[in-house]
Amino acid sequence: MIKHRFSAFLLSALLLSTGVMAAQPDNVIRPVRGTIDSVKGNAVTITTRQGEKLEVALTNNTKVNSVSEAKISDIKPDSFIGTAAVQQADGSLKALEVHVFDPSLRGSGEGFNPFESADGNVNTMTNGTVGKLVNSHGRTMTVKVKDQQKTVIVPDDVPVVLIAPGSRNLLQPGTKVVLHGAKDDKGQWVVRGISAGKDGLTPPM
Template identity: 45%
Template sequence: MKLHHVLPAVFAITTLHAFAVQAADAPPGMTEKVRGTLVSGSAEAVTLRTASGEVLNARVTPATRINAVSAATFADIHPDSYIGTAAATQPDGTLQAIEVHIFAPSLRGSGDGHRPWQGSDGNQATMTNGTVGQLQGQDGRQLVVRYANGEQTVRVPAGVPVVRLDPGTPALLLPGAKAIVVAAPGEDGQPQAQSIAVGVGGLTPPM
């Protein structure tokens, strides 16, 4: 994993679009996404340790978006659900989901659209955020996902992780929780958390 050092923090360099639904308007190329385990967290700061041992220290501000990520199932997806789904393009051009996250009603519209995406394994894929229009196929596991400028049909095989995203608070930032922090340098150059997705009940966010 290539690393970029910014003062006391260590950022894992990945694309912003891996969690574009909650990213703030930072200059292109300066926003970083880091996955790991929370060492500590509060309404003022968060410390995250990656699987390889690097540590990210970032400020938390009133503008930081915090989401709770909890377990869900495919049965929780219905027509008119607002979802995001990472997907891999198959040889025949169809999309096959890698994970699906269901947004709470208050988060409807987050990251609306279809874009390139890079997963935690470094592989290139796509991210589609939009409204489920139909559940197709004999088993109903083929979703038509509609967004402002188009739609995509995504196949969701059995066993693909499905989670729910709900608005959260700093009370979720507990030591040992698995999390994803999207951060960018603030005006003083210090890392500032733009968004934090925190797994609930020991869940590791799959996004």
């Protein structure tokens, strides 16, 4: 049993050490964050925040969303939102950022999952519908996620953005992006979704 556990540990370490291109051994959502260097057809080259050069492929199914600056007052009851957050000792969540989805994107990624934040720490990602909302010293809100309900505290200084459907015209050199995807059977990293900051914005997710 000890031998098997040690072998599993070595395998996990090997997979993690190979960087963003590696298959992940767990269910943590690990987006790739970076800046676009060039776009040639369906090939996009980015420099990740860690300084790595990465070429990724877009397909006809790749969804592009725009990320633009919003205000904390844009979080309203019945808004469909996502938030990267830190679990608190009392079970509540303290938001690191909040993204408010355009109504046409309601339901996107609904769920409560472990999520690798921009600082490399694994926290949580909650996508759901805002229920009760208390406007005092920031926002305290309940978020309905399928059959669960989460309490999220949003401090006043937390970045809030709007996510809306976008086009590939947003994908220009210098644009800050957050990518979600996986390798295909040929080893090429293929993007299924890309969030692109508008007007120089760095997506806070």
